[in-house]
Structures are given as C-alpha cells and as structure tokens.
Amino acid sequence: MNDTASTARDSASTDPGGKPGRIGDVILRVENITMRFGGVKAISDVSFDIRKGEVRSIIGPNGAGKSSMLNVVNGFYQPQEGSIWYNGKTYSPMRPHDAASNGIARTFQNIALFKGMTTLDNIMTGRILKQKASLLEQAFYIGRGRSEELEHREFVEEVIDFLEIQAIRKTPVGRLPYGLQKRVELGRALAAQPTLLLLDEPMAGMNLEEKEDMSRFIIDVNEHFGTTIALIEHDMGVVMDLSDRVVVLDHGSLLADGTPDEVRKNQAVIDAYLGVAHD
Amino acid sequence: MTGSQTYSAAAMPPSADLPNLDIYDTFPKLLRYNAQRHGTRPSMREKSYGIWQSYTWAEVKDEVFRFAAGMKELGVERGDKIAIIGDNRPRMYWTICVAQCLGAIPVPVYQDSVAAEIHYPLEHAEVRFAVVEDQEQVDKLLSIKDRLPKLETIIYDEPRGVRDYPQPFLHHYDVVVARGAELLAQDPSLIDDEVDKGQHDDISIIPYTSGTTGNPKGVSLSFRNVMRAAYNGAIFEGLRSTDESLAYLPIAWIGDHIFSYGQAFICGFCVACPENSETVLTDLRELGPTYFFAPPRIFENILTTVMIRMEDAGTLKRKMFHFFMDHARKVGVKILDGKSVGLVDRLTYGLGELLVFGPLKNVLGLTRVRIGYTAGEAIGPDIFSFYRSIGVNLKQLYGSTEAAVFITIQPNGEIYDDTVGTPAPEVELRIAESGEVMFRSPGVFVEYFKNPEATKSAKTEDGWVHTGDAGFVDDRGHLKIIDRAKDVGKLNNGTLFAPKYIENKLKFFPNIKEVVAFGHERDYCACFINIDLEAVGSWAERNNLSYASYQDLSSRKEVYEIVRAHVEKVNRDLSQEEMVAGSQIKRFLLLPKMLDADDGELTRTSKVRRGFIAEKYQPLIDALYDPNAKTGTIKSEITFEDGRKGMLDATVDIVDVEQFTSAGGGFKAAAE
Incomplete structure (x- = not known):
C-alpha cells in the first residue's frame, strides 16, 4: 500500500508539466477555537488552515479532540470561542446549514447511513440539497422532478462507477460488510460534489486490503475531482503517505503542524504520540 | 484395447446463414x-x-x-x-x-x-x-x-x-x-x-497457455485455425445471429x-x-x-446458493421445490433429450416448469440458454444433471488451446455425465499406445511461438497433437478422460492407476473436500481424505454430535462410517469400468488437518501437490501400506491463518474398505 500511495503522490507533485498548482490558496482557517463540554476542555485555542486541493490530516491520541475539531468545522458543534474563516467569509460559529450549502461534506466515524435503503438511494440522498423541484413534481415524476431525477441519477451513477460499487447498487446498506458501508458513505458525501470533504476515520476497522482500496479512492477523489480533504486517521502509514500536511493535536491543543516529514521529526510529537525515539 | 484406431467426425454441410470462409478468410x-x-x-x-x-x-x-x-x-x-x-x-x-x-x-x-x-x-x-x-x-x-x-x-x-x-x-x-x-x-x-x-494462413493470435510446469508457451493460431474451429462449433450447435x-x-x-x-x-x-x-x-x-459457458466451479456455486436459500424458504415453497426437483431428476433429462416420457409425468413436469423450474431459471438468468458448455475440470454428475433436469441444455466439452478449443463435444440427445462427448466436426481422434489422447483437426495450432522443440514434441509430422491426457473411447463412441498422462501410473499387478479419476469420483460427494490417492508402484490403491467441514459439520449438528475441532471431527467413528460408505460406492463404480476396476481403494484415512496452500500442500489454484504431500506425510503412507497397522501417526508443522506456526501431532485410524469384483472379467491389465 505504501508503495502505490506514494507513487501516486510523487507523480502528482513532481510532475513538471502536469498540474503545477494542485495545492492552491487557503480556503479554510480555523481561528483560535476553544470548545468546552461543561468543565471539560475538548479543544483549547487551536488554529490551523487548509489549502485548496490538499489532503490535510488531523492526528492525535484518543481524546485529543480530532472528531470534535471536525464537528466544529462542519458546524455540528458550536465552540465557545474562536471562528472559522471559509472561502472569504468568517463564521463564528459555523452552522450546519452554512457548511452543507457551502460545499462541506463529511463521513462519520460510526457509519451514519440509512440501513434499510439501497446503496443507490443512500447516495441519492447526497444530492438532496441540489434538488429544486417541488414535492408534487417529485411525487408524480413530472416537469423538473423528472429532469432533475435523471440528472442526479447520472451523477450518482458516476460516483458508483468511481467507487466501483456497481455490484451492490441495489443492495440494502444494512446487509453490506463494514468496509463497503464505509465506501457507500464516502459515495454519499461525494454525491454532494463537496469543495471540502471531511473524513472521520475512513479506515477504522478495515483490513489491509480494504485500507489499500480506501487509500486509493481518497487519492483519486483528491486528484480526479480536485476535492480538498481533511482526514482523521489512526494508521500512521496511511497518514504519512496520503497527506500533504498534518496537524497534530494532543489533549485539545495544537502540538505540531507541518508536512509529514516535519511532523515525523518533531520531538514533541515523537514523545507524545509516536513513541520516544533514541538517536 | 482400443489401440490406434481413429475416430473421426465428418465435416458438416456448410450453413447458408454463415459466411463463406473462403471469401471472408480473416x-x-x-x-x-x-x-x-x-x-x-x-x-x-x-x-x-x-x-x-x-x-x-x-x-x-x-x-x-x-x-x-x-x-x-x-x-x-x-x-x-x-x-x-x-x-x-x-x-x-x-x-x-x-x-x-x-x-x-x-x-x-x-x-x-x-x-x-x-x-x-x-x-x-x-x-x-x-x-x-x-x-x-x-x-x-x-x-x-x-x-x-x-x-x-x-x-x-x-x-x-x-x-x-x-x-x-x-x-x-x-x-x-x-x-x-x-x-x-x-x-x-x-x-x-x-x-x-x-491471408487465411496468417497468424491471427498468440495466446499463452498458463502452463503448470515451466514457462508458458505461446500458441500460434492462424485465421484458418480459429475460424474453421469456431465455424465447425457453430454449425454443430446451430448458432445463429440472434x-x-x-x-x-x-x-x-x-x-x-x-x-x-x-x-x-x-x-x-x-x-x-x-x-x-x-x-x-x-x-x-x-x-x-442463449449461449453460455462456465467452468464447473461456477455451476457448483450457483447450485449451492440455490440449495442454501431453499433451506431458508417457507415450508410450502420448500416442499414444492423438493417434490418437483425429485420429479425432474426422474424425467427432466429424458424430456430434454427428447425421449419418450409418459403423459402424467410430462404434465407433472409441465406444472413443475410453471411453478419451480421456470422461476428458478429466470432468477439464475438461464431461461433462454439453448447451449451451455462446461469444461476445464470434471463436473460432478449431480451438479450436471441438476441443470439438465430443469431444462438447461448443459453439455461437456473437451478442448485445448492447441486445438482452438474443440476436440470433442457432447451432441444433443447423447449426453452422459461421465464422458466428454464425440469428436467435433472435422476432428480426428486417436488413442496412442500409451493411452494418451491425440487429435488432428483444422484447428490444430501452427507452432509454439519461438519454441520449435516444444512444437516438435507436441505435434507429429502429419499433424497429430498430443494432449497429455490419458483417456479411452467407450463403446458408445464417446471419449472419456481419465487423468493427465504423466500422473497415470500402474499398480504392481499392472493395473492402470489414474489418481485424479479416483479422486474426482470421491470429491463429488459434498462431505469430501479433498482426496489424495496413492498407488503407483504399490500393491493397491489407498488414499488420504479431507472431510468438508461445512457439510460434515452441519451433519454433526443435526445429529447432535458435538466436536471441538476439525481434527476432532475427522477422528470420529461416525464420520469414518459416512466416508467409508462413499468409498465403497466409488469402488462399486470403479468395478464397472474395465480399465480401472483393479484400482479400487483398499484403505483410507481421514487427514487430521485440511490440506492448505499456506503449508505448500496445494497450489494457489487449489491443485494437490502430490510429491510434496507424499514426502510430508510419509509415515501415514507407510501405515496405509503396512497391513498390520490400524493407525498412523504424524508430526508436522502447520501454519495458522494469521501466519503463526504450530505443531500437529496426531494419530489417525486407518480403515479397510470392501472391494468388488469387476464386471468386465477380473483384474485385467488394461493399459497393456
């Protein structure tokens, strides 16, 4: 896996004539966020930014505040202090509808799909914000209801093709193995054509092969759709291979921020998280 | 003995629907x-x-x-x-x-x-x-x-x-x-x-044979080879543009x-x-x-899925399924072959078609199949007749890359589960002195690409090709494949010993997962058997037999009894066939572990590695051939699923099996 992932990264970043600016300007800035649950400080005064087109990882030990951080970014949690700057606008705080309507999509650590619905229908729900037809038009499949459905279905089929889940198109999601459910969840997030995609432990509980597949999809999403990705992941191999830059949190505060190499060499990180190395 | 008699099929008259290959020659x-x-x-x-x-x-x-x-x-x-x-x-x-x-x-x-x-x-x-x-x-x-x-x-x-x-x-x-x-x-x-x-004789394609030994060989096939063979197959089966x-x-x-x-x-x-x-x-x-090909394993998987889902179905549906399937087993194949069947049976079958077979074929996507082929490996007779009995015209085919596929095909109406059919149109067949099947046809390859020695050893001057398979033509004119020629050996009394032929017969029983037969240069045939954990395990569950592990289950007297019955059935079958009647199984044992590719006992494609197994389990083989031994003991290293190693130390029982006298006049040295 490390091989394939790094090859793809290398070819993208070292290619002189290819895409000089895969990584663009800052599109999101987290500014001095502090988040408390009662007396517990989950995040304290954390700031970092995300650039357009990059894969940005957030790592840290359990309880470091990683998931809380993503929840703040997409407005699910409202922090007591700090603000989010996104695409030229400052939100303090970000609200869920702001996030959704501005192209921020996410997947969850614990899968949040509609278990009784098919893969196809689940992914179609990712298109809901893009549907303008009235209830009547949709119910009777007339007018805009019909044309929109066709248009959305086509896009959803593209996503299905992209994630290679044709075989489970009509299978109720509840019957699928875990790794595939994760893929469907990614599909639903992609269906919203996000600018910024937040992935909360997309590879948790997966075996090596599933992780390889998922890594490949994350790289492809990033390159093919140009989607900016913020990623929480525990598998250090994956993180170091996929990411352009890494944020390290520990006990709610920012420990380090930099390229995988910088982070790997950062003594504070080594001590706190990756284990103490002796030269 | 069939000697060097030639069996051939004449060219069939060209079809008006098909193009003239003399004009459209590429x-x-x-x-x-x-x-x-x-x-x-x-x-x-x-x-x-x-x-x-x-x-x-x-x-x-x-x-x-x-x-x-x-x-x-x-x-x-x-x-x-x-x-x-x-x-x-x-x-x-x-x-x-x-x-x-x-x-x-x-x-x-x-x-x-x-x-x-x-x-x-x-x-x-x-x-x-x-x-x-x-x-x-x-x-x-x-x-x-x-x-x-x-x-x-x-x-x-x-x-x-x-x-x-x-x-x-x-x-x-x-x-x-x-x-x-x-x-x-x-x-x-x-x-x-x-x-x-x-040009018609230009090389049209070079497929590489997968080759179980050595490097793959590139088989140069001309347009003539591929087109004539395909054409003959098409007229034989009446294929059309629809x-x-x-x-x-x-x-x-x-x-x-x-x-x-x-x-x-x-x-x-x-x-x-x-x-x-x-x-x-x-x-x-x-x-x-309407035209469908699948290796036996696919037909097996489909059938297993059907059977498992039927077990989960409601009582009425299940009863209906079993009733009509029993009936289909009785008359379905005859109806498919166009033989005479009584009116009541025919009507019952018709009702079954409406209620069971039709919907089943529909779910499987086999409703419209006119010709279905299976080849590559032997197919279990039960699996084969299941599909035929519900009206799917499944046939066996014997072919090779060197023949541009077609050597023999089962003709409509003459389908036997133990043969691979009669020569395809324009194919000549000959059984060499050694028992090896040889053929000559318009499909015979031009050469092995850049490998004249291999070409020379596979193809004679006058165009006959060695298949490497041992077989014989039965009195119905059908070819029967026994084994790879190099695996075929002889017992000490001179009887032909074809391990795979015997193993396949046993493996068709769902309870048996894998078999390794021994006998070359020995006094009798004996074998190792692996039970199928799923099948035998479910049997054990239904019969309130509790067991701790595969090894435990394999050592049970009750399980030995089941397998012994299967072996005796196979012996009875073997006794009916003149050439192999002498190689009935005399003793067997149930291996305490599954043969596994991780332990080097199987290839990655699940083929038995005889030589390796014979070496590793030498003490057990010795016990099989020691008339006084009632048990055998084995110590060997095993690899667990997660890669850890462990030691296996087991003593297994050895069981003797009844032998049957041959129908064709005793133990004759058939291959001589």
Missing part, C-alpha cells in the same frame, strides 16, 4: 461483411452508468477502423505483436481486431497476473505495443518496462489516475481514435487496403476467444460484457444469454 474481412450483413444489429453491449449500451456491427467496424488508423500512425507494422491486458471490455475485444486489421498479432495476457507474470509473455513475444484497460495495468507495465526493451507504446482505455502520468509513450485510447478518424477522413481506404492484405452471450471469462483464455470473438464474428451474434467482475450474476439475469 476476422477483419468478416467484420466488414458483418457491418453490411448485420449493420444495425447489436454486436456488443456493455453497461455504462447502470444502463446497457449497445454497439451495432456497423459502429464497431467504424470504431475498429478509426482505432486501427490511429495505431498505424503510432507505428504498428505487419507482424508486430500487440499485448492486450484488461477485463472483458468491448474496447479490449476491438483491439484484437485492430491488430488483425493491420497484420499485427494480438497477444492477450491474463489481466489478474502480477507484473512478474506479465513480463514473460511480453518479452518472449517481443511485444512493441500494449493496449491496456486501466491504471492498474499501466502501473504493472511501467514497473517492468525497463526489462522490456522492445515495448515502445502503451495505450490505456480508462484515464482515471493515469491522466497525470508524464511518460510520453502513454496514450489515451480516445486520443488515438480521434487521430485515427482524422486520418481516415483524409484517406478513407487507409485501413481497407491493410485488411485486404490479410444468439447472445456474456463474456466474463478472461480474454486471454482461448475459450473466450472462440466463444466471445470467433463465433460472434462468424455468426454475427451479440456479446455482452458484464459491468464488472462482481456483477456477473446480476448481469446474467438481466441479459438472459
């Missing part, structure tokens, strides 16, 4: 003809974004010519080899024709091979161009490209992930085709001129080349490509092919 010429003859009829289908898309013969011809023009500009010359690596996609099939249009030779390669396996055929065939499906294949080629000095250009179909690769020798299919269209606009006869140069098939087996395999390419071109029928390899069963159901 596939590209046939493509041009099909574009006129069947212009608006579908040639290929594939699913794109969940919807089946069709390409007519006229569209295919235009696309192939455009791609060919683009390839010509990239430098393809007559005699060049073009590797084709990818799943069953229309563009991969078209590439075969593109190569043939330009007088180049397609070399299809198994798409799931790892880079190291791809290297040999590409290097050996001196491939200059490769047309591949996607990034996966491109990456494989790039990883070995510096060891392939002749490989110049790679064309890929699916751009995803490859788009940003900087290598100048990588081209996208669409770009080449677009360029080809421009060239054709300037010079419309550009490709037609090339097609006209093609047939449909599903192409889901590897393009690099000769069977797929004949069924999905050769015969499709000759008959003008439509070939559909599944959406991907996992959707085959769904696609099968949606398409309902």
Whole structure:
C-alpha cells in the first residue's frame, strides 16, 4: 500500500508539466477555537488552515479532540470561542446549514447511513440539497422532478462507477460488510460534489486490503475531482503517505503542524504520540 | 484395447446463414461483411452508468477502423505483436481486431497476473505495443518496462489516475481514435487496403497457455485455425445471429476467444460484457444469454446458493421445490433429450416448469440458454444433471488451446455425465499406445511461438497433437478422460492407476473436500481424505454430535462410517469400468488437518501437490501400506491463518474398505 500511495503522490507533485498548482490558496482557517463540554476542555485555542486541493490530516491520541475539531468545522458543534474563516467569509460559529450549502461534506466515524435503503438511494440522498423541484413534481415524476431525477441519477451513477460499487447498487446498506458501508458513505458525501470533504476515520476497522482500496479512492477523489480533504486517521502509514500536511493535536491543543516529514521529526510529537525515539 | 484406431467426425454441410470462409478468410474481412450483413444489429453491449449500451456491427467496424488508423500512425507494422491486458471490455475485444486489421498479432495476457507474470509473455513475444484497460495495468507495465526493451507504446482505455502520468509513450485510447478518424477522413481506404492484405494462413493470435510446469508457451493460431474451429462449433450447435452471450471469462483464455470473438464474428451474434467482475450474476439475469459457458466451479456455486436459500424458504415453497426437483431428476433429462416420457409425468413436469423450474431459471438468468458448455475440470454428475433436469441444455466439452478449443463435444440427445462427448466436426481422434489422447483437426495450432522443440514434441509430422491426457473411447463412441498422462501410473499387478479419476469420483460427494490417492508402484490403491467441514459439520449438528475441532471431527467413528460408505460406492463404480476396476481403494484415512496452500500442500489454484504431500506425510503412507497397522501417526508443522506456526501431532485410524469384483472379467491389465 505504501508503495502505490506514494507513487501516486510523487507523480502528482513532481510532475513538471502536469498540474503545477494542485495545492492552491487557503480556503479554510480555523481561528483560535476553544470548545468546552461543561468543565471539560475538548479543544483549547487551536488554529490551523487548509489549502485548496490538499489532503490535510488531523492526528492525535484518543481524546485529543480530532472528531470534535471536525464537528466544529462542519458546524455540528458550536465552540465557545474562536471562528472559522471559509472561502472569504468568517463564521463564528459555523452552522450546519452554512457548511452543507457551502460545499462541506463529511463521513462519520460510526457509519451514519440509512440501513434499510439501497446503496443507490443512500447516495441519492447526497444530492438532496441540489434538488429544486417541488414535492408534487417529485411525487408524480413530472416537469423538473423528472429532469432533475435523471440528472442526479447520472451523477450518482458516476460516483458508483468511481467507487466501483456497481455490484451492490441495489443492495440494502444494512446487509453490506463494514468496509463497503464505509465506501457507500464516502459515495454519499461525494454525491454532494463537496469543495471540502471531511473524513472521520475512513479506515477504522478495515483490513489491509480494504485500507489499500480506501487509500486509493481518497487519492483519486483528491486528484480526479480536485476535492480538498481533511482526514482523521489512526494508521500512521496511511497518514504519512496520503497527506500533504498534518496537524497534530494532543489533549485539545495544537502540538505540531507541518508536512509529514516535519511532523515525523518533531520531538514533541515523537514523545507524545509516536513513541520516544533514541538517536 | 482400443489401440490406434481413429475416430473421426465428418465435416458438416456448410450453413447458408454463415459466411463463406473462403471469401471472408480473416476476422477483419468478416467484420466488414458483418457491418453490411448485420449493420444495425447489436454486436456488443456493455453497461455504462447502470444502463446497457449497445454497439451495432456497423459502429464497431467504424470504431475498429478509426482505432486501427490511429495505431498505424503510432507505428504498428505487419507482424508486430500487440499485448492486450484488461477485463472483458468491448474496447479490449476491438483491439484484437485492430491488430488483425493491420497484420499485427494480438497477444492477450491474463489481466489478474502480477507484473512478474506479465513480463514473460511480453518479452518472449517481443511485444512493441500494449493496449491496456486501466491504471492498474499501466502501473504493472511501467514497473517492468525497463526489462522490456522492445515495448515502445502503451495505450490505456480508462484515464482515471493515469491522466497525470508524464511518460510520453502513454496514450489515451480516445486520443488515438480521434487521430485515427482524422486520418481516415483524409484517406478513407487507409485501413481497407491493410485488411485486404490479410491471408487465411496468417497468424491471427498468440495466446499463452498458463502452463503448470515451466514457462508458458505461446500458441500460434492462424485465421484458418480459429475460424474453421469456431465455424465447425457453430454449425454443430446451430448458432445463429440472434444468439447472445456474456463474456466474463478472461480474454486471454482461448475459450473466450472462440466463444466471445470467433463465433460472434462468424455468426454475427451479440456479446455482452458484464459491468464488472462482481456483477456477473446480476448481469446474467438481466441479459438472459442463449449461449453460455462456465467452468464447473461456477455451476457448483450457483447450485449451492440455490440449495442454501431453499433451506431458508417457507415450508410450502420448500416442499414444492423438493417434490418437483425429485420429479425432474426422474424425467427432466429424458424430456430434454427428447425421449419418450409418459403423459402424467410430462404434465407433472409441465406444472413443475410453471411453478419451480421456470422461476428458478429466470432468477439464475438461464431461461433462454439453448447451449451451455462446461469444461476445464470434471463436473460432478449431480451438479450436471441438476441443470439438465430443469431444462438447461448443459453439455461437456473437451478442448485445448492447441486445438482452438474443440476436440470433442457432447451432441444433443447423447449426453452422459461421465464422458466428454464425440469428436467435433472435422476432428480426428486417436488413442496412442500409451493411452494418451491425440487429435488432428483444422484447428490444430501452427507452432509454439519461438519454441520449435516444444512444437516438435507436441505435434507429429502429419499433424497429430498430443494432449497429455490419458483417456479411452467407450463403446458408445464417446471419449472419456481419465487423468493427465504423466500422473497415470500402474499398480504392481499392472493395473492402470489414474489418481485424479479416483479422486474426482470421491470429491463429488459434498462431505469430501479433498482426496489424495496413492498407488503407483504399490500393491493397491489407498488414499488420504479431507472431510468438508461445512457439510460434515452441519451433519454433526443435526445429529447432535458435538466436536471441538476439525481434527476432532475427522477422528470420529461416525464420520469414518459416512466416508467409508462413499468409498465403497466409488469402488462399486470403479468395478464397472474395465480399465480401472483393479484400482479400487483398499484403505483410507481421514487427514487430521485440511490440506492448505499456506503449508505448500496445494497450489494457489487449489491443485494437490502430490510429491510434496507424499514426502510430508510419509509415515501415514507407510501405515496405509503396512497391513498390520490400524493407525498412523504424524508430526508436522502447520501454519495458522494469521501466519503463526504450530505443531500437529496426531494419530489417525486407518480403515479397510470392501472391494468388488469387476464386471468386465477380473483384474485385467488394461493399459497393456
């Protein structure tokens, strides 16, 4: 896996004539966020930014505040202090509808799909914000209801093709193995054509092969759709291979921020998280 | 003994519906003809974004010519080899024709091979161009490209992930085709001129045989070979342009080349490509092919799924299913073969068709199947007759790459589960003195590419080919394959010993997973048996027999009894067959562990590695051949699923089995 992932990264970043600016300007800035649950400080005064087109990882030990951080970014949690700057606008705080309507999509650590619905229908729900037809038009499949459905279905089929889940198109999601459910969840997030995609432990509980597949999809999403990705992941191999830059949190505060190499060499990180190395 | 008698089938009269191969003597010429003859009829289908898309013969011809023009500009010359690596996609099939249009030779390669396996055929065939499906294949080629000095250009179909690769020798299919269209606009006869140069005896394709030993061999097949063989198969079965098939087996395999390419071109029928390899069963159901091929393992899997789902069905449905299936077993095959069946039986079968068989075939996508083939391995008689009894015309076929597939086919109405049929049209068959099956036909390959010694040892001066299989022709004129000739040995009393033949008979019992038979240069035949944990485990559960592990279950007296009954049944079968009656199983034991590829006991494709097993389990073999031994003890290292190693230390019982006197006059040395 490390091989394939790094090859793809290398070819993208070292290619002189290819895409000089895969990584663009800052599109999101987290500014001095502090988040408390009662007396517990989950995040304290954390700031970092995300650039357009990059894969940005957030790592840290359990309880470091990683998931809380993503929840703040997409407005699910409202922090007591700090603000989010996104695409030229400052939100303090970000609200869920702001996030959704501005192209921020996410997947969850614990899968949040509609278990009784098919893969196809689940992914179609990712298109809901893009549907303008009235209830009547949709119910009777007339007018805009019909044309929109066709248009959305086509896009959803593209996503299905992209994630290679044709075989489970009509299978109720509840019957699928875990790794595939994760893929469907990614599909639903992609269906919203996000600018910024937040992935909360997309590879948790997966075996090596599933992780390889998922890594490949994350790289492809990033390159093919140009989607900016913020990623929480525990598998250090994956993180170091996929990411352009890494944020390290520990006990709610920012420990380090930099390229995988910088982070790997950062003594504070080594001590706190990756284990103490002796030269 | 059959000696060197020749069995042959005459040519069948040419069909008026099929093209005259003297005029349309190459596939590209046939493509041009099909574009006129069947212009608006579908040639290929594939699913794109969940919807089946069709390409007519006229569209295919235009696309192939455009791609060919683009390839010509990239430098393809007559005699060049073009590797084709990818799943069953229309563009991969078209590439075969593109190569043939330009007088180049397609070399299809198994798409799931790892880079190291791809290297040999590409290097050996001196491939200059490769047309591949996607990034996966491109990456494989790039990883070995510096060891392939002749490989110049790679064309890929699916751009995803490859788009940003900087290598100048990588081209996208669409770009080449677009360029080809421009060239054709300037010079419309550009490709037609090339097609006209093609000859019937030019090499049309070089598939590489997978080869269980040594390096794969490139089998050079001419247009004559492939087209005549495909044509003969087509008239034998009455294939027509309205047939449909599903192409889901590897393009690099000769069977797929004949069924999905050769015969499709000759008959003008439509070939559909599944959406991907996992959707085959769904696609099968949606398409309902009329011409279907599958190796035995697929038919086995489908049947198992059906049986498991029936066990979960409601009481009424289950009873109905079993009632009608019992009836079908009795009369279904006779009805399919057009034999006389009583009115009541016929009516009951009709009702079964309405209530059970029809819906079942519909779910499986077999409703419209007129001809179904199975080959490659022996198929269990129960599995075979299941499909035939519900009205699916499943047949066995015996063939090889060197024959452009067809050697023998079971003719309609003469289907026996233990033979592979009679010689296909224009095929001559001979059993050599050694018992080896030999054949001669228009499909006989030209040579092994760049390997004259191998060609010489496989093919005689006058065109007879050694199959490497031992077999005989029974009194009905049907060929029966016994085993690979090199595995066939002799007992000390001179009786023929064909281990695989015996093993297969035992393996057809669901309770038995794997068998290794011994007997070459021994006094009698004895075997190791692996029980099937799932089947025997479920039996144990139903009979309140608790067990702790595979080893525990294998050592139970009750389990030994079940297996002994199976072995006796096999012995009884063997006693009915003159040649093998002497090699009835005298003793057996149940192995305390499953034979496993991780322990080196099986190959990765689950074939038994006899030599290795014989060495590793030597004490058990000694015990089998020690008349006083009632048990055997084995100590050996085993590998667990997670890679840890452990020691196996077990004592197993050895059981004697009843022998039956042979029907054909005692223990005769048949192979002499």
